[in-house]
Amino acid sequence: MQRMIESTEYEVVGLVTTYSESKSLVPIQATPIEYVRLQAQAMELPLLEIKMADQVSNEVYKNTLLEGLANWTVPFDAIAFGDLYCNGIVEFRQKLFSETVIECVFPLLIEEQIDLSREIARQIINTPIRALLQSINLKHLEEHCCGADYDNSLLEGLPECVDPCGEVGEFHTFVYDAPFFKTAIRIHRTEQERQTYHHGREMNMLVQKFEASLP
Template sequence: MNKKRVLLSWSSGKDCAWALYLLRQDPTVEVVGLFTTLNQAFERVAMHGVRKQVLQQQAECVGLPLITIDLPWPCSNEDYSRIMSDFIARVVADGIQHMAFGDLFLNDVRAYRERQLAGTGITPLFPLWGSQTDELARQMIAAGLQARICSLNPNQLPPQFAGQPFDQALLADLPAGVDPCGENGEFHTLAYDGPMFLRPLAVTVGETVQRDGIVFTDLLLQQ
C-alpha cells in the first residue's frame, strides 16, 4: 500500500503535536516532515513567539525534519501568497501530495487553507477537525502531552496565565468563555513532551513581555 506522504504544519504548540500523534496512528499516512513560517526579523514563530533554535530542537525531539519558511516583517498579503506559493510548488515537485493542519473548528481558517491549496496538487488534511475542545484538552493531558503557554491575548486571558503549564489545574482556572484549547486566539503553547516525542524537549521559562498587544513568555532551551 502506498502511504500518503504528509507534511504537517507545525506551530510548535499542543494542537499540531496532537495532530502528529493521530497521524502516526493512521496506517495510510506517513508524516515525512514539518513546516513552519518564521518572522524573519526576529527568527521566531509568528503568534507563538517561539525561538527558531527551540523549534529546531523540538523537531529533533519528535524525530522529523523541519522546513522553515522565512517571512519578511512586516509581511504583506502579496508577499505571503508569493512565498507560500513558491514553497508549495517545491514540495509538490518533491512528491508531496498532502499537508495536514491542527485546526479544530474555525471554518474561515479551514476555508482559507483550502482556497490556498486548491489546484496546487496538495490535498489538505484536518485530523483534529470537529473535536470538542474541552474533551480534547483532557485527552491530551491524560495521554501525557506537556506544554506551556508561550503567548496570550490579554484581552481574552489574564496575563498571570503567561508561561503556565497546560494541565488540569490550568483548565480548572480558565475564565468562563475561554476555549480550553485556545482556539479563538486566547493563548498559544509550546509542546515539550508527550506520546509524539522521542525524547522530551528540555525548556526553561524566561522573561515575559508585552509586545504589539500580545503577552509573550520566552521559553528557552535548558543549558
C-alpha cells in the same frame, strides 16, 4: 501530530513552519525558530523553514509558502493543519492550495463548541502531551496564566469564555514533551515580555521567554 501518527491513511514525513525573517520568531506564537528546530530534532523529522517578511499580504504569503513547499526535497502529497473550527481559516487554507495537487488534512476539525474543544484538550493532556502557555492574549487571560503548564489545573481555572484549546487566539503553547518525541526538551522559564501584534486587529500579548535544549 498524535492523530496523524496514529493514522493508517497517512505517514508523517516532515514538518513545515513559517517564521519572521526579521525576528526569527514564529508569528503570533513568538516561538524562536531555533526552538521549533529542537522539536523537529526531538521527533527525528526534517523541518522545512519558510521565511516571511513582516505584515505580508495574503497573496505574498501564498506565493512564498507554495514556493517553499515546491522546492522542498522531501516528497509529500498532503499537508496537515491543527485547526479545530471552520471559522474562516479552514476555507482560507483550502483556497490557498486549491490550484495545487497538495491535499489539505484537518485531523482535529470539530463543530465550534466549548464542550468538544474541552474534550480535545483533555485528550492532549492525558496522552500525555506536555506544553506551556508561551503567549497569552491579555484581553482574555490574566498574567499569571503566562508560562503555566497546560494541564488539568489550568483548564479548570480558565474563564468560561476562553476556548480550552485557545483556538480563538486566547493563548498559544509550546510542546516540550510528547509520546512522539524521542527525547523531551528541557526548558527553563526566564523573563516575560509584553508585545503588540496587528493581525487584522490589535492584540496585546504577554510572552513567556525560556531557555530550551535537548539532553
